[in-house]
Amino acid sequence: MASMVRTLKEQGHRLTPQRQLILEAIEASAGHVSAESVHARVAAQFPQVNISTVYRTLELLQSLGMVTHTHFDDGVAKYHLASLAAHQHMVCRRCGDEREIDVRVLDPLDHHLREQYGFAADLAHFAIVGLCARCAADLG
Amino acid sequence: MASMVRTLKEQGHRLTPQRQLILEAIEASAGHVSAESVHARVAAQFPQVNISTVYRTLELLQSLGMVTHTHFDDGVAKYHLASLAAHQHMVCRRCGDEREIDVRVLDPLDHHLREQYGFAADLAHFAIVGLCARCAADLG
DNA sequence: ATTCATGCAAATACTTTGCATCAGC
């Protein structure tokens, strides 16, 4: 995160308390967070920080490649540090249970798309939706 | 689609012109369509059909398993016939180019998730986002 | 001092909901 601050300034952007707070909030949540929950975390200490600043900062951090976002089933964008990009999630459509899996599972697919189509997939970009074992059992 | 009408009635739902039109619109678009474009198609002929009816019908068709939806990169839900579920899309983050691929590509992943976690993934639920060959070249 | 970032409020896009009326069964 020291490096992030550096990157910001190197790219000619200003270092503001808001930006630091937002960055810290994303780190602290160690996972995927919506803009709203980032804002909630920040606003818990500094209520005057506006959610539009959160959105603008998230966009900036994305454009700098420091952060990425993922769409879960509800269509809401969830953000996480780009350095954590090497993970993927399975979300159960029925119970909402969420589980992390190793991206290496996706490697064969990645290679295939690359070789077949020259397509560099960002496979961590979306959560994998489906039915978890328990719910499948429940449904008979 | 005759079967769809049957399913509707068997499940105790009424057959209305709106529902038929919406179903036809989804079929006609032979792909993934947003609620808004379904509405646009229907409204072209019958302007009095309301978009809330489109949403309600799409939800119904989903609950009956006739239709599914997919989130593309913009977070907007795109609907398609469940019978067409056996396809997947790659979308280029940069140029927006969209390309269909065979889901069989996803079979190994599907098997892995099933065996490892008992998770029945709906792999066609999300488009695969990434960078297409041309854009990758453009960016050097 | 300059210029970019912020807060605020308003706008936008997508989707859902309450309610009275209407139509399928």
Add this chain to the structure above:
DNA sequence: GCTGATGCAAAGTATTTGCATGAAT
């Protein structure tokens, strides 16, 4: 006739934008 489906309007949620003020450099 009963009940579920529709249209309309309004609310809700997620996100974006214009603009004047304020802060980082």
